[in-house]
Amino acid sequence: MNDDIEIKPYEGPVGGWGSMTSIAHRVRDDAAASALPELLRQNKPDGFACTSCAWAKPAKAHTAEFCENGAKATFAELTRRRVGAEFFASHTVSELRGWPDQALEHEGRLTEPLRYDAAQDRYVPVAWDQAFAEIGRQLQALRADDPDSVVFYSSGRASLETSYLWQLFARLYGNNNLPDSSNMCHESTSVGLKAALGQPVGTVRLEDFDKTDCLFFFGQNVGSNSPRMLHPLQEASERGVPIIVFNPLHERGLEEFTNPQRPLQMATRSTTRIASRYHAVRPGGDIAAITGLCKALLALDDEARAAGRPRVLDADFIAQHTQGFDDFAAFVRAQTWEDIETVSGLQRAALTESAQIYAKATATIGVYGMGLTQHELGVDNVHMLVNLLLMRGNIGRPGAGACPVRGHSNVQGQRTVGIAEKPELVPLDVLAQQYGFEPPRHKGMNTVEACEGVLSGKVKAFLGLGGNFVRAVPDHRVMEPAWQQLPLTVHVATKLNRSHLLPGRSSWLLPCLGRIERDLQAGGVQTVSVEDSTACIHASRGQHAPASEHLLSETAIVAGLAQATLPPNPQVDWAGWVADYARIRDAIEATYPEQFAQFNQRMHQPGGFARPLPAVQRQWKTPSGKAEFKAPARLDAAFAGDGGGDVLRLVTLRSNDQFNTTVYGYDDRLRGIQGTRDVLLMNRDDMRRLGVADGSTVTLACAAADTGPTPPGVLREVPGLRVVAYDLPPGCCAGYYPECNPVAPLQHYARESKVPAVKSVPVRVKQPA
Numbered sequence: 001m002n003d004d005i006e007i008k009p010y011e012g013p014v015g016g017w018g019s020m021t022s023i024a025h026r027v028r029d030d031a032a033a034s035a036l037p038e039l040l041r042q043n044k045p046d047g048f049a050c051t052s053c054a055w056a057k058p059a060k061a062h063t064a065e066f067c068e069n070g071a072k073a074t075f076a077e078l079t080r081r082r083v084g085a086e087f088f089a090s091h092t093v094s095e096l097r098g099w100p101d102q103a104l105e106h107e108g109r110l111t112e113p114l115r116y117d118a119a120q121d122r123y124v125p126v127a128w129d130q131a132f133a134e135i136g137r138q139l140q141a142l143r144a145d146d147p148d149s150v151v152f153y154s155s156g157r158a159s160l161e162t163s164y165l166w167q168l169f170a171r172l173y174g175n176n177n178l179p180d181s182s183n184m185c186h187e188s189t190s191v192g193l194k195a196a197l198g199q200p201v202g203t204v205r206l207e208d209f210d211k212t213d214c215l216f217f218f219g220q221n222v223g224s225n226s227p228r229m230l231h232p233l234q235e236a237s238e239r240g241v242p243i244i245v246f247n248p249l250h251e252r253g254l255e256e257f258t259n260p261q262r263p264l265q266m267a268t269r270s271t272t273r274i275a276s277r278y279h280a281v282r283p284g285g286d287i288a289a290i291t292g293l294c295k296a297l298l299a300l301d302d303e304a305r306a307a308g309r310p311r312v313l314d315a316d317f318i319a320q321h322t323q324g325f326d327d328f329a330a331f332v333r334a335q336t337w338e339d340i341e342t343v344s345g346l347q348r349a350a351l352t353e354s355a356q357i358y359a360k361a362t363a364t365i366g367v368y369g370m371g372l373t374q375h376e377l378g379v380d381n382v383h384m385l386v387n388l389l390l391m392r393g394n395i396g397r398p399g400a401g402a403c404p405v406r407g408h409s410n411v412q413g414q415r416t417v418g419i420a421e422k423p424e425l426v427p428l429d430v431l432a433q434q435y436g437f438e439p440p441r442h443k444g445m446n447t448v449e450a451c452e453g454v455l456s457g458k459v460k461a462f463l464g465l466g467g468n469f470v471r472a473v474p475d476h477r478v479m480e481p482a483w484q485q486l487p488l489t490v491h492v493a494t495k496l497n498r499s500h501l502l503p504g505r506s507s508w509l510l511p512c513l514g515r516i517e518r519d520l521q522a523g524g525v526q527t528v529s530v531e532d533s534t535a536c537i538h539a540s541r542g543q544h545a546p547a548s549e550h551l552l553s554e555t556a557i558v559a560g561l562a563q564a565t566l567p568p569n570p571q572v573d574w575a576g577w578v579a580d581y582a583r584i585r586d587a588i589e590a591t592y593p594e595q596f597a598q599f600n601q602r603m604h605q606p607g608g609f610a611r612p613l614p615a616v617q618r619q620w621k622t623p624s625g626k627a628e629f630k631a632p633a634r635l636d637a638a639f640a641g642d643g644g645g646d647v648l649r650l651v652t653l654r655s656n657d658q659f660n661t662t663v664y665g666y667d668d669r670l671r672g673i674q675g676t677r678d679v680l681l682m683n684r685d686d687m688r689r690l691g692v693a694d695g696s697t698v699t700l701a702c703a704a705a706d707t708g709p710t711p712p713g714v715l716r717e718v719p720g721l722r723v724v725a726y727d728l729p730p731g732c733c734a735g736y737y738p739e740c741n742p743v744a745p746l747q748h749y750a751r752e753s754k755v756p757a758v759k760s761v762p763v764r765v766k767q768p769a
Contacts, residue, residue, distance in 0.1 A: 218286055387629050650762075
């Protein structure tokens with residue numbers, strides 16, 4: 001935390017001079033001047049894929065094809081600061097657990113493999129061969145006893161090549177315990193789109209933004225989470241395309257944009273309006289809001305039919321390509337406007353106006369983020385957006401479709417190459433023939449189930465391919481004590497984070513090369529690949545000098561662990577794969593020939609090569625062979641509170657000085673909060689009703705109706721939060737992720753997908769006695 005705390009409304013745009021100033025400050029703070037030339041290679045066909053978000057990379061790149069947060073991610077990776085043996089000689093692990101996340105991040109890059117010495121309470125250096133041998137020995141013992149006791153987690157940052165080897169390692173070991181960061185965010189997308197459209201990813205390509213004439217946004221803060229997306233949004237706005245936003249908070253990134261690559265805009269400080277309509281929907285109210293849109297559409301269609309005018313609904317598309325419309329329409333007609341308004345927090349007139357705009361459009365894109373997916377009915381939220389699009393045939397049409405905006409740079413790609421706990425999502429028969437073994441056929445653990453396994457003692461070892469798992473999951477205070485009882489924890493990482501400071505009885509830190517660094521193997525300098533949010537595959541080649549001569553690539557570390565653990569298999573050439581990653585891509589193509597045809601030949605294509613998406617061609621890989629309308633379970637997507645009149649709904653947020661659990665600094669410029677993250681944003685009417693003063697210090701406490709079993713002495717509370725009066729719907733509040741995770745019960749997750757429901761957590765604000 002910064003001593004200079006300043007909180008005042010921010011009225012400027014996203015981008016512009018604020019963004020440039022923030023980048024300049026960060027390059028100084030990270031001591032990363034050598035990173036500046038690398039920015040010109042970022043997200044370019046002959047450069048490297050950004051290590052933060054997964055937004056699409058255009059074939060014709062801008063001069064600067066990076067955003068503010070992308071630049072911060074590059075500076076963080078290429079910082080001159082180092083965390084080596086001398087650092088741990090000066091700091092015990094117990095001491096470091098008291099450091100804030102940002103302070104750990106700021107210390108810099110890990111430089112050599114380390115093991116935890118409990119007697120000293122420190123990490124100490126260890127040779128790579130010794131680390132692999134000892135970890136392998138422990139994994140062999142666990143495998144002999146119960147191969148299902150080991151978890152193979154991946155964060156979403158690892159390349160396609162490394163991810164493929166990781167899933168193969170897990171399955172050769174004997175389980176499908178492959179939870180990943182998707183389990184925490186967009187698993188509701190993977191489940192929802194698969195059931196409705198027959199594919200688990202979106203249907204929109206980057207070029208569709210040039211052809212659309214209407215955009216709907218639900219629960220996605222483009223200014224902080226995917227700022228490069230503002231370029232096509234700016235162009236759409238300037239074409240007069242209506243951009244209709246549904247989001248609890250008024251986010252500056254969805255309101256105004258100054259393009260740093262337009263000299264005239266920068267010189268005149270002029271802005272482009274992004275949202276043409278902004279609906280501050282109540283958290284958990286998206287089903288109700290979309291139901292209102294659909295209800296208004298049905299009424300418009302009824303009027304058109306009665307008057308003999310052309311239909312508002314695409315009746316031919318519905319008849320030919322969909323199933324379940326009648327049941328869905330009956331659900332919508334049965335809902336009263338009073339209930340819709342109460343649950344959504346929006347007025348009938350506003351929803352009807354937006355429905356009328358939609359009815360006039362010929363090609364509509366529905367963009368969404370975790371504001372839809374992280375609720376109890378997160379899957380129903382996704383289905384409702386698909387229902388809205390299907391009503392007017394906006395799937396499989398140029399300029400139209402469903403566009404989930406994914407987070408980590410390769411989280412979607414990891415699933416494509418087999419990182420999945422569900423065996424039905426992976427071509428196990430192909431793997432069996434390709435590698436001469438019998439893959440496990442039973443379901444593995446997802447993120448929530450892995451946490452439950454740690455708490456119950458079923459999980460004995462956790463292997464983490466990147467990420468900050470314990471900090472990212474809910475119920476920190478429940479999870480952290482149990483985590484330290486694990487017999488084995490292994491983390492592949494570039495930097496120190498809080499999960500590393502909760503060592504198991506045997507704990508190892510294995511530092512890896514960053515994606516921007518030169519990866520030199522026996523076959524020469526290597527290239528890796530990633531998949532973006534629009535299912536396009538891109539090459540990525542690092543050129544910067546590594547942070548330490550002792551670092552290994554993620555691919556080499558995975559192969560080293562596998563070789564030390566598994567019996568030899570003549571059909572699995574770990575050493576050959578490490579020597580030349582092109583061989584891994586050949587193996588991926590052999591496993592997934594339809595998805596990765598001519599992988600090595602096409603990977604350098606500008607804009608990436610597109611994986612086939614059946615729904616784009618109106619081919620529906622569902623059991624019925626058609627797109628499916630799905631009626632939701634109810635209008636309210638959120639978990640219930642305990643019934644108290646003082647219960648609010650918490651929305652967890654990221655700042656524009658943060659990426660996932662990585663906190664770069666304490667300045668959330670776009671919300672006017674500088675110098676602290678310990679804040680609770682509240683509606684002014686709620687503050688008056690509850691007797692809470694602006695600037696006062698409060699404790700946030702869980703107020704859920706059912707939290708499941710709670711260990712003795714554990715309080716689901718976050719103390720020391722400063723109240724900030726903010727423009728957001730009554731009955732809700734907002735605070736930063738992951739700081740507010742302790743109030744979210746692990747048992748609160750989305751039905752079907754098990755995504756933690758952290759966008760509408762029932763909470764109570766407690767004041768000092």
